[in-house]
Amino acid sequence: MDRKDKEYRDKIYALKLTLAQTPDPLAREPIAILLEEAKQDYQVFLDDLERQRIAKEQAREQAHQEYLREQAENERQQKRWQRKQRIKAVLSALIVFPLLILALILGLKWMMDTAHERKEVQHLSTQKSSDRVEASSSESKAQQTSEKKVSSSRYGEDTSQVVAPYANQGETPISPSSSSDTALSHRVDTKNLTTQEMKDWVIHDLEKRIKWDDMDIQIEKRADGLAYATVITSFDNGVSRTHYYRISGQGYLEVKKNDGWYVVEKDYPDF
Structure with missing residues (x-):
């Protein structure tokens, strides 16, 4: 362009x-x-x-x-x-x-x-x-009632008193020889047991666990104020076992195991 x-x-x-x-x-x-x-x-x-x-x-x-x-x-x-x-x-x-x-x-x-x-x-x-x-x-x-009679005749009736700690010392212990009507109408004070009452309670619990051929039971009150039971059960084969019970400060039945004491019953049973 x-x-x-x-x-x-x-x-x-x-x-x-x-x-x-x-x-x-x-x-x-x-x-x-x-x-x-x-x-x-x-x-x-x-x-x-x-x-x-x-x-x-x-x-x-x-x-x-x-x-x-x-x-x-x-x-x-x-x-x-x-x-x-x-x-x-x-x-x-x-x-x-x-x-x-x-x-x-x-x-x-x-x-x-x-x-x-x-x-x-x-x-x-x-x-x-x-x-x-x-x-x-x-x-x-019924079986426990009959066994109690057999046990009493076998180990001897012991009415000495074993007082648990904190018990009312003024109360009169209930005798195991009281009538059944009296036992039913009055509850047993588990903080104020007799030796025989403690034995009966221990035997009652032990019978639910094992069967034995012979038994020896010792009741003692120790420095802590508690009542202890040492039970040795024997068998026909020569084997024996030792069991330990006590009445706690609350009035409970306790059994000793490896790691301590355990409550097995809180109320006294009716026999």
Whole structure:
């Protein structure tokens, strides 16, 4: 384009120069016409260039606007996608959170039901054990009464008093020779037993544990103020075992094991 522009300008310049160098008016007239045509052609050329420039500018502007529209559309689509994702996340939370709460509630309910069932099973087991013990006690009551008589005649009746600590020294010990009606109507004071009462209580508990062929039982009151019983049981095969009992400060019958004393009975039994 620059070359063509130069050609037009050179042509106009040459015609102007020729017109200036021609003094004859008749010869100058055609040169002047050619010069005017050259100027018109050059103006047309310039107008074409301007139209082309404007067209290019418009094309660039249109392309830029199209680019901006595409960018805006991409941003709108991105925002729509992000909005959909947030909505999905909220909906998922609204669905999952109640399910988690429900699962937690059901889990807690299951744990509570399981604990309740275990308590009921333990209660039923304890109740059945108590029923069996009561039934066993009822069945063996007559046998214990007869065995007490045999035991008394076998080891000798000893009515000396063994007073447990904290006992009421003013009370009179209940004699084992009292009638059955008196024994039932008056509870034995386990803090104020006679030697024979303690022997009977120890033998009563020991009979529930083992069977023996011969027995020796010694009662003594030690420095701690408690009454202790040392029981040696013998068997026909020559084997013997030693058992240790005592009456605690609360009036309970306790037996000694490897690691200490354990309560076996709290109330004096009815023979």
